[in-house]
Amino acid sequence: MKIEQKRQNLQTDKLLMPLASIKMRIAYVHFYVEDAIIWRDWFVHHLGFEKLDDGAVIPSFPGKQDTPSHTRTEVVKSGSVCFVLSSAISSISPVAEYLRQHPPGVVDIAFEVEDLSATITLAKAYGTDIIQQPGIQVQKSKQKNTTYTKQAKIIAWGGLTHTLLETQLKENAIENYSSPCSIQAIDHLVLNVAVGDLKAAVNWYQNILGFRPQQKFNIQTEYSALHSQVMVSPDGDVQLPINEPATPNSQIQEFLNANRGAGIQHIALKTRDIISSIAEFRARGLSFLPISQSYYSQLQQRANLPLKSNELVSIAKQEILVDWKEDYPNALLLQIFTRPIFSQPTFFFEFIERRECAQGFGEGNFRALFEAMELEQIKRGSLQIGDKKVTKE
8 A cells, every 4th residue: 555545544543643753863874785894994994984893882783793694794983973884795695685686885774763662653554564573682892881772674765774773771881983084973865766756755754754844956957857855854863855856867867777776875974174074085095076166266256255265275176065045154064075986876975064053955056066967977978868968078
């Protein structure tokens, strides 16, 4: 039964149903990759993450000693960002099965929730598949730290899963892992869905997890277009823009084709000092989406530019995008995007610095960003108008 039909059937019972958890945060993001060790070292080398030892307690995730023998799992951490990386050791691994159908990418986003029972009850009421029933997990580290976590797992949109976690008791402090490259937290994650699926995906996150719709964007350039709806968790801590293509040659459609279905397109990581961080990442060999220097000439024409000339020079050198509201220029948003990190044009990272609690997603940069992405599509030969490929002049 479709979610819309479920929603109508549940209207009379709405007041009797438990609410989705008010408090929510991202516990970890789980990637399936071809080689967990290579990608562990990639995160350590390129982004300054720390690898976690076998005995470390990773809140809400089984220790590597508990990983099935058919799968290798590595964990890296920076600030509050925790990435779990799994690869297949044998053909019976779920990673092997996944990679037969999709390229490497995000398979699970784990949320810590306030009330797991209420969330699962709501999920069941809407017909969501529960692939791991609620149970208690006990974790112990070499330092004798113990964490007790109640957890379950549900199937989300397009094969993505959400592990749901309710931490009930912690004995002793869990180690605090920090990063020299100042990645603090996940700012937002972006989900791409097929044309016509945006409304249904929005309804799913609204009904099951209690997310609220926020900004809505319709973005169009000379060659392509997309629709986007921002969803926010009840307490505002988790932001999830959902995109659908509005044209067949959209970069969203290119992602869907390469990924062979819906999935997480990118994760935005917060940094304290984006200029120095990006300079360091570039020195470590990370590749970013190039931005035309004409963008920075146009930037100086905007009213109330809140940057001194020497800082603007540094920003232009690192090809960082800048956005602000003219009535509140000190609330400055700085952002930059990597090229896809895997071999296919699918997943990439964004780095973001929000000064003075700047809001939004860099709306003033949307056109420049999508034109830069289209140039990358042209290089790959994937941007097409009708039967004709667009070529670089």
